[in-house]
Amino acid sequence: MKNALAIAIAALFLSGNAAVAAEPQVERQQSMKSVGQAMGTLAKTAKGEIDYDATAVIEAFAAMNTAAVNFIDQFPEGTETGHETEASPNIWSDRAGFEEAVKKFDTDTANAVIAAPHDIAAFRAEFGKVAQNCKTCHETYRVSKK
Amino acid sequence: MRRLIGFLVILAVVVAVALWFLSAPGRLDEAAFADLGTADLARGEEMFWAGGCASCHAAPGAKGDDKLTLSGGLAIKSDFGTFYAPNISPDTQAGIGDWTFRQFAEAMKKGTSPEGTHLYPSFPYTSYTRIAMSDLNDMWGYLQTLPASDNVAPDHALGFPFNIRRAVGLWNLLYLRNGAVIDFASPDEAVSRGQYLVEGPGHCGECHTPRSLIGGLELGEWLAGATNPDGEGIIPNITPDGSIKSWSAGDIAYYLESGFTPDFDTAGGSMVSVQENMAKLPASDREAIAAYLKAIPGRPNGYPARSN
Numbered sequence: 151m152k153n154a155l156a157i158a159i160a161a162l163f164l165s166g167n168a169a170v171a172a173e174p175q176v177e178r179q180q181s182m183k184s185v186g187q188a189m190g191t192l193a194k195t196a197k198g199e200i201d202y203d204a205t206a207v208i209e210a211f212a213a214m215n216t217a218a219v220n221f222i223d224q225f226p227e228g229t230e231t232g233h234e235t236e237a238s239p240n241i242w243s244d245r246a247g248f249e250e251a252v253k254k255f256d257t258d259t260a261n262a263v264i265a266a267p268h269d270i271a272a273f274r275a276e277f278g279k280v281a282q283n284c285k286t287c288h289e290t291y292r293v294s295k296k
Numbered sequence: 297m298r299r300l301i302g303f304l305v306i307l308a309v310v311v312a313v314a315l316w317f318l319s320a321p322g323r324l325d326e327a328a329f330a331d332l333g334t335a336d337l338a339r340g341e342e343m344f345w346a347g348g349c350a351s352c353h354a355a356p357g358a359k360g361d362d363k364l365t366l367s368g369g370l371a372i373k374s375d376f377g378t379f380y381a382p383n384i385s386p387d388t389q390a391g392i393g394d395w396t397f398r399q400f401a402e403a404m405k406k407g408t409s410p411e412g413t414h415l416y417p418s419f420p421y422t423s424y425t426r427i428a429m430s431d432l433n434d435m436w437g438y439l440q441t442l443p444a445s446d447n448v449a450p451d452h453a454l455g456f457p458f459n460i461r462r463a464v465g466l467w468n469l470l471y472l473r474n475g476a477v478i479d480f481a482s483p484d485e486a487v488s489r490g491q492y493l494v495e496g497p498g499h500c501g502e503c504h505t506p507r508s509l510i511g512g513l514e515l516g517e518w519l520a521g522a523t524n525p526d527g528e529g530i531i532p533n534i535t536p537d538g539s540i541k542s543w544s545a546g547d548i549a550y551y552l553e554s555g556f557t558p559d560f561d562t563a564g565g566s567m568v569s570v571q572e573n574m575a576k577l578p579a580s581d582r583e584a585i586a587a588y589l590k591a592i593p594g595r596p597n598g599y600p601a602r603s604n
Binding site: 182186187189190193236238239281284285286288289292293294295 | 524527528529530531532554555556559560561562563564565566567568569571
């Protein structure tokens with residue numbers, strides 16, 4: 151039993167390491183995809199297309215926060231091109247501005263999780279703050295390529 | 297030989313005189329100004345957002361109410377040099393506070409300045425020429441209610457030959473067209489309204505349509521996407537065969553309202569400012585734009601395949 155648990159933990163670490171070993175361009179694209187998926191849940195809730203589900207909403211904010219926490223590290227020097235990256239050169243030429251924008255996203259999503267909105271009105275206030283981050287950051291730090 | 301030289305000199309003079317007349321800045325007829333009446337300021341505000349004035353003429357990076365101060369100064373870097381958006385606030389010295397409505401209308405529809413010189417087509421009069429006079433009248437009324445700014449924007453920094461303003465008159469002969477771009481057999485009301493907004497005030501084609509070597513829009517590739525005229529990357533193909541092929545009309549309208557794509561990706565780059573302008577229009581206008589984009593002919597991408 152102990153062995154099985156050790157193997158499970160080891161497997162977890164190994165799979166974690168495997169993810170870290172991926173190219174940063176691919177890794178950050180996956181981060182943004184997970185944010186997009188979470189945004190799908192939140193936007194459909196905001197539009198009233200799905201019933202209000204506090205657990206799903208908090209999980210979605212948490213998934214965004216998970217993506218935000220390591221996001222800055224996924225843009226090291228030398229990954230300005232490749233893997234169809236849509237990262238703007240501004241990320242490297244204005245590193246401080248980029249880091250500030252990501253930290254704001256980190257803070258706003260963390261606050262939304264802590265607020266744990268239990269009804270649609272409370273949710274909308276948090277959603278508005280979080281959603282604004284997407285455009286603000288993409289306006290300066292993302293370049294459309296397709 | 298001497299006769300030949302004499303002939304060539306006369307020919308050169310004739311051509312120069314002809315080009316001078318052909319390149320004359322355009323004017324509007326008196327009839328265009330009949331029956332306009334008092335400006336409707338609420339409609340003028342809608343036209344202000346539809347036209348995207350603030351996206352270039354507000355101070356760079358302005359957000360919220362600061363977008364209403366049209367102090368100018370934004371640098372627009374192009375293949376022809378750097379253009380600086382001028383101050384168009386009602387300040388009489390630094391802005392356009394001492395312009396008449398006629399001067400404003402001739403700038404918007406003909407690209408002609410009050411001094412009778414050509415404006416550069418970085419200012420999209422090539423699209424604004426399709427705006428109805430009554431809408432211009434309302435827009436002009438609204439602009440005069442905005443805060444004045446005494447900021448003096450830098451002069452354009454253009455190399456030869458693009459610094460010869462008179463030559464823009466010849467460019468206008470080729471590229472200044474005030475008719476509809478797409479010829480619909482029997483458009484419904486929404487498509488017609490969308491056509492007006494997209495081809496006129498919205499000036500969507502100015503970025504979403506590829507340009508010739510001398511910067512004229514290739515109307516045969518209308519809205520087929522283009523390389524970004526002001527930076528890296530591309531501006532997407534928004535015809536029914538382009539990047540938004542799988543979007544419903546409702547998806548397009550929701551994108552213009554919220555900035556979110558059907559995959560919950562978002563607008564980026566200069567489209568963020570455009571989308572925020574569109575969000576201020578009545579819902580029926582966003583639906584009309586969507587109806588028009590669904591009705592136009594599909595085209596292959598107007599930009600080269602990426603090499604990265």
